[in-house]
Amino acid sequence: MLHIKAVTCIKQDRCLFADLNFSLKSGQIMQLAGPNGAGKTSLLRIIAGFAMADEGDVLFQDRSITKYYDEYAQELLFIGHKTGVNTQLTALENVAFWLKINGYDSKQDLYPILAKIGLVGLEDVPVRMLSAGQQRRVALVRLWLNSAKLWILDEPFTALDKSGVAFLQERFVEHLNAGGAILLTTHQDLTTHFSDLQTVTLEYRH
């Protein structure tokens, strides 16, 4: 599904990674590991097409994402370290807005899905009044409402409690079983839940 071909990234005269190669297939989950500052987020942003690699290319279904970005964008769900949630809006408004700008049905009844993700009673509260973990849950609702094949998630477990982590892992399993793929960064140990977890480790380069 996804091929990273000889990708190099240089930031502020520091080479974060060079000639990086790996692939991700349908049904696979891959964890990007490495110390703070190694370049994990930079790599995710290149793979999502938000930043250009200094060298190399990213292919999705054998086509360069830069040449076919619109098609790629339809198959991609990216949730960054910053959640992209508008804290002035309510949980419900945030999700409806996200559905609308992504071409999904924004008029559907969202109360059941918000309840499922642990936000019952908080649907109409401005997000700024929610806890960090509840705000993360508002962002993660998108994982239940999209039809993208490739999920790129930067630290999705941040601020979630144990039940939130377990719930998210269950959703990952459903996505993988449906033929999707997941590329993520996390400090969570995923090996017990995903025995076939792939790992790419970025070393900190001086």
Ligand SMILES: Nc1ncnc2c1ncn2[C@@H]1O[C@H](COP(=O)(O)OP(=O)(O)OP(=O)(O)O)[C@@H](O)[C@H]1O
């Ligand atoms: N927009 C930017 N402009 C200049 N340098 C940047 C920019 N974004 C990141 N960097 C630098 O690139 C390096 C890698 O940052 P990045 O966020 O990719 O690391 P990371 O592995 O995701 O770190 P963490 O585990 O702390 O999230 C850091 O040294 C950072 O200072």
